[in-house]
Amino acid sequence: MADLEIKDLTVQVEDKVILKGANLTLNKGEIHALMGPNGSGKSTLANVLMGNPFYQVVKGGILYKGEDLLAMAPDARARKGLFIAFQYPVSIPGVTMSSFLRTAVSARRGYEKELIPVGEFQKLLKQKLAELPIIEPTIVGRYVNEGFSGGEKKRAEILQMAMLEPEIAIMDETDSGLDIDSVKIVAEGITRMYERANGNMGILVITHYSRILHYIKPSNVHVMFDGRIVVSGGPELAEELEAAGYEGIRSQFEVIAAEVQHEGAVKRAGKVFWVEH
């Protein structure tokens, strides 16, 4: 049984179908990368995994550690160890990072009536900040994402990830908006988290650039195209895509799509494959 199993996921917003039968499997102890052109549905997938009420799942399902993920509220998913570092985190006026983090850590650690003791929380926070030297400690006194620069938002997401110690983490373009040095430092921090979890953490890195993948080394790279995962391969796929762009995939994909439409069957051509369920 896989830790995270996405099957034939079909999702729409209002009347627009965005995911058209996406399949993906991820286990703890694995790092996968998800690439794909703008608008192909990567963030939609991440949001649906977390239970964003804005998106409607019309078909397919997601199993998380054997349980029906879609039946759980977002907070239940988080408490069970699922985490998304959002591409566009929202800001929450008047709520300080520190009180938010303390409440979140308490939820994740199963505190029910009260919060994690202040001392214990401070210690944890200090330790995580030390491991992520690009995060300004003063950030915790500020309101959640309010007035943060693009890069600061991404760093704050990573601080949350570090504090919550997730089992499955999806990082949606955490590298976009970070300067070159920061990408390296964030990636190293994440690699340390991953290694320390000792097989108890799985990561899906959504990115447009192979750069971050040089530090966080994925075993699998998937490509999403028009709401489906159309290619899966090893780490070399990321380099190829970066060199050649998505054009190659697009043309092969169109051939396949035409064939499938015509014959209603599974076809393969080059690296592109498309499984109809």
Add this chain to the structure above:
Amino acid sequence: MAETGQIVEAGQLTRRAVEAISERHGEPRWMREFRLDAFEAFERLPWPTTRDEKWRRTDLSGLKVDELTPFAEAPAGPLPAGLRMTVDAFGAHSGLLVQRNSVAVHADLDGQVRERGVVLADMHQALREQPDLVREHFMRYVRPEKSKFSALHAAFWTGGTFLYVPPHVEVALPLQSYTWIDSERVSIFPHTIIVAGEGSKVTVIDGFGSLTAEYQAFADPIVELALHEGAQVRYVTMQDWGRNVWEVGIIRSALARDATLNSLLVGLGGKLVKADVESVLQGPGASSEMLGLVFGDGRQHYDIQTLQEHAAPHTTSDLLYKNAVKDRATSVFIGMIRVHPGAQKTNAFQVNRNLILSDGAKAISDPKLEIMANDLRCTHGSATSRLNEEHLFYLMSRGLTRAEAVRMVVEGFFAELFERVPLERVGAQLHVAVAAKMTE
């Protein structure tokens, strides 16, 4: 009647009752006449209805003033737990005054503060001991004939706080006063006067609460603040009536040259609350910060009408009211900025933000301007929003339950106010009160 020591009976909004109240307190003749004149005004003025501009949003037809007793003795015995808790929660103070029903039951003032000439007394005691000071200020800023309710107040007033801070005296710790309604079927009319002498400095916390009873009670308080040249006053009024209490109240401040007032009105309790909060900037350089935090739930109705009146040049008023409503509660904010001719180089700011937490709740916002000067800075804005589902999703995605996420968003909504009031105990109390509202 005799056994409870009642000097007037329910339903007695009569000249005879006014006389009995005046007699009980052994008042000087001028006060007795003042009351009787006010009573005439009361009889003359009509009860407001929703056809009156100021009452358009608030229907008082459920208020049965004529079934209530306009004076009630304090019950014997120790302070009720709810009152004691509130008093304790605010911590250290330089002076404390407690009133139950219509009568003051406790007053103390730090010896050193007293030695410097500070007077903190219930209004009747002040009238006996400082007759000239009281006479100089009593209902000088709110005239009895202003409305049916101010006339009623002027005729029947009992209790309330008199505070006088002499020139250049600074009182370090807050002075606190609590007014507590112990009974149902009672009307109270506490009258509070705060006189801050030239260059003086003081913080006052004015608390209001009651037992929750079945039948209604009514409060018609008037607070007058007189800030002399360069005085600095922080005034917090914290209202947490039980759900049976109706209130029609007025807080009016007059600021002389270079005086600074920082005020905060907190509205949490009551069934229906109508409050006029008015600041008149009479001297150049005067500055008034007017903050408000209102949180209504159940079927509570709040109608807050504010006035920032600039009568002198180089004056500043800065108003921020944040109203949250839940369940089927309503909040009304009507804010007037009035700038007199000649009040040039004035800064007048007004912001009202409302947060609606339930479909059945309502927030009304109505800013008004009357500007008769031409060289000034004036901004006003209001915004009403509902809970933002994206914000809630973000918080929930980190493990917070929906209820926790909502509580956090609401606390965040009020955070700006907490930040602007540097009184730790008040902030802590408000956090507790807001959290309690969320779980109700």
